[in-house]
Amino acid sequence: MIRLAIIAALIYIIFRLLTRSGSSKQGHVSPPPPDDLLVEDPVCHTYVPQKDSESLRVNGTTYYFCSKECLQKFKTNQGA
Numbered sequence: 001m002i003r004l005a006i007i008a009a010l011i012y013i014i015f016r017l018l019t020r021s022g023s024s025k026q027g028h029v030s031p032p033p034p035d036d037l038l039v040e041d042p043v044c045h046t047y048v049p050q051k052d053s054e055s056l057r058v059n060g061t062t063y064y065f066c067s068k069e070c071l072q073k074f075k076t077n078q079g080a
């Protein structure tokens with residue numbers, strides 16, 4: 001009975017080691033949450049979080065800006 005418990009414990013330890021080594025291969029590689037997605041401001045080339053950016057849709061393409069000033073500059077450049 002005691003031997004059976006030791007074998008069970010060994011199987012458990014081996015199982016834990018195997019699962020741990022298997023998951024550590026891709027451990028730190030996790031995609032960033034969508035909230036932290038960075039977008040490039042085409043005016044000043046700053047990367048800003050998409051949720052905090054000003055967006056403008058032109059001909060089916062969405063542009064993101066760090067501020068309303070950059071959005072305004074972009075609009076001016078588009079018109080020229």
Ligand SMILES: [Zn+2]
Nearest residue numbers: 041044066070
């Ligand atoms: Zn900007």
